[in-house]
Amino acid sequence: MKAAALKGLCGGVVTSVSIAVGYIPIGFSFGVAAIQAGVPADMAVLISLVVYAGASQFVLISLITSGAGLLTAIPTVLLMNARHALYGPAVVAAASGGSGRLASPWLAFGLTDEVLATAISRMSSVPQDQRDHWLLGLQAGAFVAWVGGTVLGVVFVRVVDLWPAAVREGLGFVLPALFLSLLMETGLRRWHVPIVAAAGTALLSGSFMASHHALALSIVVGALGHALATRGPR
Incomplete structure (x- = not known):
C-alpha cells in the first residue's frame, strides 16, 4: 500500500x-x-x-x-x-x-x-x-x-x-448524545438556522402531536430552513 x-x-x-x-x-x-x-x-x-x-x-x-x-x-x-x-x-x-x-x-x-x-x-x-x-x-x-x-x-x-x-x-x-457531539464538532454557528428551525418546530409541535410526528416535522422544517438559508441569489 x-x-x-x-x-x-x-x-x-x-x-x-x-x-x-x-x-x-x-x-x-x-x-x-x-x-x-x-x-x-x-x-x-x-x-x-x-x-x-x-x-x-x-x-x-x-x-x-x-x-x-x-x-x-x-x-x-x-x-x-x-x-x-x-x-x-x-x-x-x-x-x-x-x-x-x-x-x-x-x-x-x-x-x-x-x-x-x-x-x-x-x-x-x-x-x-x-x-x-x-x-x-x-x-x-x-x-x-x-x-x-x-x-x-x-x-x-x-x-x-x-x-x-x-x-x-x-x-x-447514547445515540442522541452521539449526534449532539458530532454537531458540536462541526460547529453550531455553521448550522444555526436548521438548529433553530428544527428546535422551534419540535417545541411547538410537540405540545399537540405525537413525539414521533413532531420529530419528523422538525427534520423537514430544519432541512428546508437550511436550504433557504444557503440558497444563492437567482
Whole structure:
C-alpha cells in the first residue's frame, strides 16, 4: 500500500474514534435487546454484520419476534433506510476525486448517518490523494465498533440486570448524545438556522402531536430552513 493510502486509512481510523465511542454502547444495547427478545447470539451478531443499520436493527428484531415475518420485516427495514441511497453520491465523488482508486461499494456500505456527518465536516481537511482511503478507514473503525459492541452485549447480557438503574437507562440516550457531539464538532454557528428551525418546530409541535410526528416535522422544517438559508441569489 502506498504511503498516502496508508496515511489516509490510519487517519480515518483515528477519526472514527469519536463515532466508535457512541457505537459501542449502542451496539451493546442491541446485543442485549436481541438476546432478551429470544434471538440466538450468532444471529444477533450476524444482523449487525449484514444489516448494520442502527435503529432499524431494533425494529427488525421487534418485528421478527412479534411474528410479523420476513415479508413484512425486510421491506420495513429497507424503507427506513431508503435515505442511504443518497449518501453515496454525496460523498464518493468528493472522496475519490474521480480517480476510481477504490470501487464505490467499498466506500458506500459503511455510510451511516454518523459517518456521513463526520465525512462531510472533515473531508475538506484531508488531502485529495488520501480521501478515499481515509473514508474507508473511517467506515472500518465505526463498523468494528458497532459489531464489537454487539458481541459484548451478547456475551455480557446476563450481568446487565446487576448494573445501577441510571446506567441501564442511560444506554437509551447514547445515540442522541452521539449526534449532539458530532454537531458540536462541526460547529453550531455553521448550522444555526436548521438548529433553530428544527428546535422551534419540535417545541411547538410537540405540545399537540405525537413525539414521533413532531420529530419528523422538525427534520423537514430544519432541512428546508437550511436550504433557504444557503440558497444563492437567482
